[in-house]
Amino acid sequence: MTTSTNGKFDRTPLIAGNWKMNMDHVQGITLLQKLAWTLKDAQHDYHRVEVAIFPPFTDLRSVQTLIKGDKLEIEYGAQDLSPKDSGAYTGDISGQFLSKLGCKYVLVGHSERRTVHGESDELLNEKLKAAYRNEVIPVLCVGEGLEIRQSGQHVAHTLEQVRQDLAGLDAEQVSALVIAYEPIWAIGTGEVAGPADAQEMCSAIRAEIANLYDDAVAAKTRLLYGGSVKAQNAASILKERDVDGVLVGGASLDVTEFANIVRFEQHLVTD
Numbered sequence: 001m002t003t004s005t006n007g008k009f010d011r012t013p014l015i016a017g018n019w020k021m022n023m024d025h026v027q028g029i030t031l032l033q034k035l036a037w038t039l040k041d042a043q044h045d046y047h048r049v050e051v052a053i054f055p056p057f058t059d060l061r062s063v064q065t066l067i068k069g070d071k072l073e074i075e076y077g078a079q080d081l082s083p084k085d086s087g088a089y090t091g092d093i094s095g096q097f098l099s100k101l102g103c104k105y106v107l108v109g110h111s112e113r114r115t116v117h118g119e120s121d122e123l124l125n126e127k128l129k130a131a132y133r134n135e136v137i138p139v140l141c142v143g144e145g146l147e148i149r150q151s152g153q154h155v156a157h158t159l160e161q162v163r164q165d166l167a168g169l170d171a172e173q174v175s176a177l178v179i180a181y182e183p184i185w186a187i188g189t190g191e192v193a194g195p196a197d198a199q200e201m202c203s204a205i206r207a208e209i210a211n212l213y214d215d216a217v218a219a220k221t222r223l224l225y226g227g228s229v230k231a232q233n234a235a236s237i238l239k240e241r242d243v244d245g246v247l248v249g250g251a252s253l254d255v256t257e258f259a260n261i262v263r264f265e266q267h268l269v270t271d
């Protein structure tokens with residue numbers, strides 16, 4: 001683990017770009033190449049701030065080839081996985097395949113999977129276990145919709161998701177886990193939860209992990225914020241004590257914007 005310049009982390013910050021259903025494999029390679037060049041020009045230290053991209057499944061082999069061939073330090077992962085490892089599950093993608101493709105991470109329970117595909121916490125718990133079984137680190141997404149936020153039940157709702165999703169996982173697994181808090185009302189809307197909102201929820205999640213496991217586990221689990229993150233608001237969110245990174249959607253498709261989010265520490269100095 002490394003320490004960032006603002007002194008708050010003993011957890012390596014993670015800046016993650018979720019491309020969602022954008023970028024075919026040809027476009028994806030161009031985007032990745034430009035990102036790598038931009039961060040090389042900026043002499044980015046990947047040990048100090050980790051960078052990961054989450055392209056569509058169909059891009060993963062090309063991404064793996066480029067990253068391996070050019071010895072890039074950018075990590076990558078998939079946007080979903082099956083709870084099963086193999087068999088008659090047409091259209092599903094096994095964690096075994098992701099592991100073979102060198103994926104370090106996999107998103108589990110993104111709000112678009114929960115809402116568009118109706119994925120339940122029970123299913124997501126199975127997906128988390130499938131990820132660990134195949135040695136891929138899950139990035140579990142949790143968060144509330146607008147109605148729940150307005151009712152003031154957002155913390156209780158999100159912690160209930162955490163408890164259900166983590167059921168049966170052991171301390172070692174949860175220490176390696178990444179959890180992204182993504183309030184649904186802030187995703188792709190331009191509405192961004194304020195730094196204090198991000199901190200409130202990340203702090204509550206960390207306390208819940210300490211309660212379910214212990215302080216040592218809670219100190220290791222990385223907590224991200226996601227929802228309309230841009231270069232302009234990233235530094236103020238990342239300055240919060242319990243926020244260890246960001247999960248970026250739309251802005252990760254713009255190389256300059258995403259590279260500036262990766263380089264958030266530059267902005268911390270002048271804030």
Ligand SMILES: O=C[C@H](O)COP(=O)(O)O
Nearest residue numbers: 018187188227228249250
């Ligand atoms: O996975 C990323 C989140 O859904 C945030 O997306 P966004 O940055 O486009 O709001």
